[in-house]
Amino acid sequence: MTIHLDDLAAYGWNPFFSAQLDPDDFSKAVAVRVIAVHRNALEVAGPDLAKKVPPYFSDENGNPDNATVGDWLLLDPDTLHPFQRLQRKSLFQRRAAGTQNKSQLIAANIDTLFIVTSCNQDFNIARLERYLVMAREADVTPVVTITKADQVDNAQDYVQAAAKLSPGLLVEALNARDPKCIEHLAPWCAKGQTVAMIGSSGVGKSTLINTLSGTRKITTQGIREDDAKGRHTTSGRTLYRLPGGGWIIDTPGMRELQLTDVKAGIETVFADILDLQGQCKFNDCQHEAEPGCAVLAALEKGDLEAERYKRWKKLATEEALNTSTQSERRNRDRAFGKTIKTAIKNKRR
Ligand SMILES: Nc1nc2c(ncn2[C@@H]2O[C@H](COP(=O)(O)OP(=O)(O)O)[C@@H](O)[C@H]2O)c(=O)[nH]1
Ligand SMILES: [Mg+2]
Ligand SMILES: [Zn+2]
Numbered sequence: 001m002t003i004h005l006d007d008l009a010a011y012g013w014n015p016f017f018s019a020q021l022d023p024d025d026f027s028k029a030v031a032v033r034v035i036a037v038h039r040n041a042l043e044v045a046g047p048d049l050a051k052k053v054p055p056y057f058s059d060e061n062g063n064p065d066n067a068t069v070g071d072w073l074l075l076d077p078d079t080l081h082p083f084q085r086l087q088r089k090s091l092f093q094r095r096a097a098g099t100q101n102k103s104q105l106i107a108a109n110i111d112t113l114f115i116v117t118s119c120n121q122d123f124n125i126a127r128l129e130r131y132l133v134m135a136r137e138a139d140v141t142p143v144v145t146i147t148k149a150d151q152v153d154n155a156q157d158y159v160q161a162a163a164k165l166s167p168g169l170l171v172e173a174l175n176a177r178d179p180k181c182i183e184h185l186a187p188w189c190a191k192g193q194t195v196a197m198i199g200s201s202g203v204g205k206s207t208l209i210n211t212l213s214g215t216r217k218i219t220t221q222g223i224r225e226d227d228a229k230g231r232h233t234t235s236g237r238t239l240y241r242l243p244g245g246g247w248i249i250d251t252p253g254m255r256e257l258q259l260t261d262v263k264a265g266i267e268t269v270f271a272d273i274l275d276l277q278g279q280c281k282f283n284d285c286q287h288e289a290e291p292g293c294a295v296l297a298a299l300e301k302g303d304l305e306a307e308r309y310k311r312w313k314k315l316a317t318e319e320a321l322n323t324s325t326q327s328e329r330r331n332r333d334r335a336f337g338k339t340i341k342t343a344i345k346n347k348r349r
Pocket of ligand 1: 205
């Protein structure tokens with residue numbers, strides 16, 4: 001079997017994945033991308049191949065593994081059974097609540113995150129910052145996509161407000177129903193590029209997928225969001241192929257994400273505050289009332305906006321709290337595990 005890398009590239013394959021294989025691996029495996037996740041199966045696709053495979057499998061060393069939408073899998077060429085998942089370039093995941101230290105995989109190997117909001121009451125700087133933190137943490141390029149520009153006279157005001165959030169931040173205002181947005185968003189939707197979308201319900205994510213793909217594949221809210229069983233029509237995780245060769249996915253599960261383990265993301269989005277912190281007199285400065293606090297000095301001078309400082313404080317506190325709660329839980333579980341082991345040992349004795 002010969003694999004043409006150019007054909008694979010149409011599915012998002014790039015040198016990052018090639019580097020994980022030896023040249024002769026290509027004759028021993030079929031590389032496919034997970035394009036949809038169902039309860040009992042993964043839908044995978046590659047050049048000349050589209051099929052369902054089990055959602056859980058063992059890698060060649062017998063270790064259990066599972067995959068999410070966007071992942072690359074190697075299939076046995078004879079059985080077409082998955083035996084290896086390739087290392088991910090990026091990953092969105094969320095920590096499951098509860099006592100198990102398990103995370104739910106949301107989407108892998110995403111290049112760009114469209115942070116979707118609209119020119120109306122949905123527009124919220126704190127929420128945009130939250131999503132920016134997630135994008136930065138996952139190593140995915142954010143593009144703030146502001147829909148319903150056709151509904152207001154001052155779309156540029158929204159663009160400017162968003163652009164201020166981070167130097168060089170990409171911001172696009174558009175009408176999600178207008179095919180012109182294909183051109184606007186083309187740089188991120190080119191061949192082999194993968195885009196994920198995040199944003200409140202009703203901002204136009206499904207509309208955008210439909211416009212970009214030139215079809216009415218997805219039910220939008222104007223029609224009906226829920227199907228007969230009351231399930232969200234957009235809750236299934238599927239990568240849609242765009243005519244320009246890109247791939248796009250709506251990620252409903254990410255909206256309510258608690259910020260956990262996103263310290264690096266916060267530090268990137270609030271790099272200015274991180275810089276200031278480094279200049280505080282005390283290493284453990286809380287930036288409340290300490291002498292020699294560079295953060296407070298910047299606030300006073302007007303170099304740091306009070307609102308931005310408040311938003312940073314809120315996110316950083318939430319992150320620290322969730323992350324420590326998680327590690328406390330882990331410790332507790334570990335301690336509990338030890339108790340059981342000791343009990344079993346004692347019993348054997
Ligand atoms: N005028 C206008 N309406 C839009 C735009 N984007 C979305 N809509 C409408 O807003 C409603 C919600 O859109 P939908 O795509 O279902 O939002 P989702 O929940 O984010 O998937 C639908 O009635 C769309 O037609 C836009 O840019 N301009
Ligand atoms: Mg939708
Ligand atoms: Zn300080």
